[in-house]
Every structure is written in C-alpha cells, then in structure tokens.
Amino acid sequence: MRLTAIICTMALVAAVFSATAHAGNDNVPPKGFKALFNGKDLAGWKGLVKNPKERAKMSPRELATAQKAADENMRQHWSVDDGVLIFDGNNKGGPLCTDKDYGDFEMLVDWKIKEKGDSGIYLRGSPQVQxxxxxxxxxxxxxxxxxxxxxxxxxxxxxxxxxEWNTFKIKMVGDKVTVHLNDELVVDNVTLENFWERDKPIYPTGQIELQNHGNTLYFKNVYIREIPRK
Incomplete structure (x- = not known):
C-alpha cells in the first residue's frame, strides 16, 4: 500500500514538473524540431489563396496578386499576444498557412478553443486533422x-x-497519418484522402494550415521535424 502511494506521488510530481517545464519554454523547439511560430510575430506564415488545385492553375502574376491580398486579410484577423497565435473569430478571416511546403514530417502543436469552437490542421494543404x-x-x-x-x-x-490547452503530435509519411492527442493515440496510420481531387492520392508536398470556422482560436508551440524520404 505504501509502495503504491509512493509511486503515485512520484508520478504526480513528475507530471507537475513536466507541465511546469513546458510552460516555461513555450515556442522553444525540442531537439530535432524547428519552430514554425517564433512566439513574437507572424513571420513564416501567409494567408490562404484558394486550394492546391486552383493555385496550380494560376499564373505567377495571378498568384502573387492573390497572395498579397490574402496576406493583408490574414494580418487583420491573426495576431500574437504573449507568445500565443490568436485568431479573432471573424468569419471574413481565412486560415493561417506556412510559407513553405512540406512532404513527410512530424508536427507538434498546442491548441485551445472556446465553446462551439471548430478548427483543424490541414496537412499538405488538405483537410484535415479535426x-x-x-x-x-x-x-x-x-x-x-x-x-x-x-x-x-x-x-x-x-x-x-x-x-484548456491540448497537444497534437501528428506524423505524416506518404499518405499515412498518425495522430496523438494529449499523449493518447487517436489516429493510427490512416490514409489521408485528397479532398480537392478525390480520384488522386494526397499531394506529395504542400503547406500546413491552421483552419478556422469563425471561432476564436489559440495556438502555440508549433514545431516541425521533416522526415527525409528514402
């Protein structure tokens, strides 16, 4: 009985220590990962221009013009406060997108919503981890x-x-996705389908997007580790 109590106490202390350590190191990537969000501003992010299928049809000039407008809109509705990415909940605001495309990767991200919140993480520009x-x-x-x-x-x-804050650990290799939510396995090596072109497999590369449905959202500790393809 005493041994059980000691073990439980040690586990509790470890959990508290871990949470405290994490809270004191927001937006500092763990070993092997890079920070997609620097905790200070929107550097490295852009606004959404349509979808991968439609973007592929645009000329470089058309895309540049559309991207400029999307970036202006993005900056009106996304902001940074005390190390947290915040979406203001306005329906006119679009998703926040990485300015780089990714292939295979492992991603960590903390998120928080309010009541009736609805969001998601688009992988390679495709919906979505809900x-x-x-x-x-x-x-x-x-x-x-x-x-x-x-x-x-x-x-x-x-x-x-x-x-309260939640943590995703998302791994994508090829078309397979594995998701842990708060250290619990919730998606186990499942194929992510191509939402934009149902007759095709998921795109080999694409941007990562923080999606919204007109609800106030909060993100922090957004990290990525790219996985080399064999």
Missing part, C-alpha cells in the same frame, strides 16, 4: 474528418475541457 467542441459533435478531436473511404473518426476522445 479540432472542435466535442459537446457539439459527439466525438473527439484528432480524426481525419474529411475522409470518405478510410476512417475519419478518432479511436477515442482525448480532448481536455474547453478553455
């Missing part, structure tokens, strides 16, 4: 919501209460 208020949708976050042929729902509900 984020939402489980009270509205009766299933947890982390699933590949837009899948039709392959599993779309998470294996379990692992969301923290509304208003």
């Amino acid at each position: 984020i939402w208020d489980i009270k509205l949708f009766d299933t947890g976050s982390g699933g590949l919501y837009n899948n039709k042929k392959n599993p779309s729902k998470p294996l379990k509900t692992a969301d923290n209460p509304i208003g």
